[in-house]
Amino acid sequence: MQSWLNVLTLFAGGAAAGLVAGTATCAAAQGGLLMGLVDGCHGRDPALVAWFLAGRLTSYSVAGALLGLLGSAVSLPPRARAALLVAAGVTMIVFAVRLMRRGRCATPVSADAPSRYQAPLLGAATVLVPCGVTLGMEMIAVSSGSPVAGAAAMAGFVVGTAPAFALLGYVLRRLSRTRLARLAGVVAVAAGLWTIGAGINLGGWIGGPVGGPVGGPVGGPVGGTVGGTPPATGSGVQTVTIWATREGYRPAIVTARAGVPVDVVFKLADRGCTGTVTIGGRDIALPATVRLPPQPRGSLRYVCGMGMYTGLINFS
Structure with missing residues (x-):
């Protein structure tokens, strides 16, 4: 009951x-x-x-x-x-x-x-x-x-x-x-x-689709660096950290290495629109860590659940 x-x-x-x-x-x-x-x-x-x-x-x-x-x-x-x-x-x-x-x-x-x-x-x-x-x-x-x-x-x-x-x-x-x-x-x-x-x-009808396949949330937040090229962990997985604020995602553009899996650590600074991120055709409530498979060179776009705020992960 x-x-x-x-x-x-x-x-x-x-x-x-x-x-x-x-x-x-x-x-x-x-x-x-x-x-x-x-x-x-x-x-x-x-x-x-x-x-x-x-x-x-x-x-x-x-x-x-x-x-x-x-x-x-x-x-x-x-x-x-x-x-x-x-x-x-x-x-x-x-x-x-x-x-x-x-x-x-x-x-x-x-x-x-x-x-x-x-x-x-x-x-x-x-x-x-x-x-x-x-x-x-x-x-x-x-x-x-x-x-x-x-x-x-x-x-x-x-x-x-x-x-x-x-x-x-x-x-x-x-x-x-x-x-x-x-x-x-x-x-x-x-x-x-x-x-x-x-x-x-x-x-994604202007500016391209929102992301590609994602592995979904994986466990709790993990460490990582913001900006520059993130290092790979012992398991060969690199990490980037993104903060969700009332004004959007910070940093709005991060860089990762192409061809290497990446854990995107979304941390929640404020409750609001950015508290839900849409990436790879899925809605994910934050805070969460999203595992991305190896990506080709280029940019992966994600948005908040209302389509108001956009962020980019550049793979190079």
């Missing part, structure tokens, strides 16, 4: 992760979907944001339960997430253009007003556009091995990020009734373009 203490611990941990680390990244990646609930006539209805959050809570809890029950088999691969990020960016732009074209409204009723059916559907759709911290929570749900524990972790995460979404919804409702609606629309268009760019980067 699942320990209820463990369930409560996962829920509390998810809430803390959402409040501390997930607020900024998730609001940036998913908050644009709130634009679908705002127009110049009905943007004042606070119940729509509540329905949006209810839909988000439901979809995340179901996803967590499935991940806990079925494991990583139900998680989306990076290329699929990249396509969804592009689709989300396009949707954000469509909503923003609609808001800018409507401007102020003189009539209180409109046939195409946002409905309480549309709101939870948009909230539920946020699970398809995961932010970097969401990916880490999904991996926790997978490792829990329990649908109850997986749902608790994901539900706690939604609760932790709820204040940020509620505040964003309030701001959008207020702006939709003022002359600043067009400015808000311009900002949302920029956010949509940024989301599309992140999806393209994650998918």
Whole structure:
């Protein structure tokens, strides 16, 4: 029987992760979907944001339960997430253009007003556009091995990020009734373009694919040097060390010898988007050590789980 203490611990941990680390990244990646609930006539209805959050809570809890029950088999691969990020960016732009074209409204009723059916559907759709911290929570749900524990972790995460979404919804409702609606629309268009760019980067559709085959995480962190050509260990495996920070990966470019296996030691300085790295078509939660087989001369690219930050390993 699942320990209820463990369930409560996962829920509390998810809430803390959402409040501390997930607020900024998730609001940036998913908050644009709130634009679908705002127009110049009905943007004042606070119940729509509540329905949006209810839909988000439901979809995340179901996803967590499935991940806990079925494991990583139900998680989306990076290329699929990249396509969804592009689709989300396009949707954000469509909503923003609609808001800018409507401007102020003189009539209180409109046939195409946002409905309480549309709101939870948009909230539920946020699970398809995961932010970097969401990916880490999904991996926790997978490792829990329990649908109850997986749902608790994901539900706690939604609760932790709820204040940020509620505040964003309030701001959008207020702006939709003022002359600043067009400015808000311009900002949302920029956010949509940024989301599309992140999806393209994650998918490797510009700048080449993200890495080649990898051996996956191997044990705990091992020693290594940063910069220059790393030495090989006694087993013939060289090591490089990369720090994941809120501003990206440091150093962003490292050098290794071609034709020699390499352990890439990813260390975590800050919780955020870079806490999950996508390399070789796989998502890996950090900190971790990734074993790469011998590589040919050239560059291997990796990105964070949201496609925001990129790093390079040059093999020479």
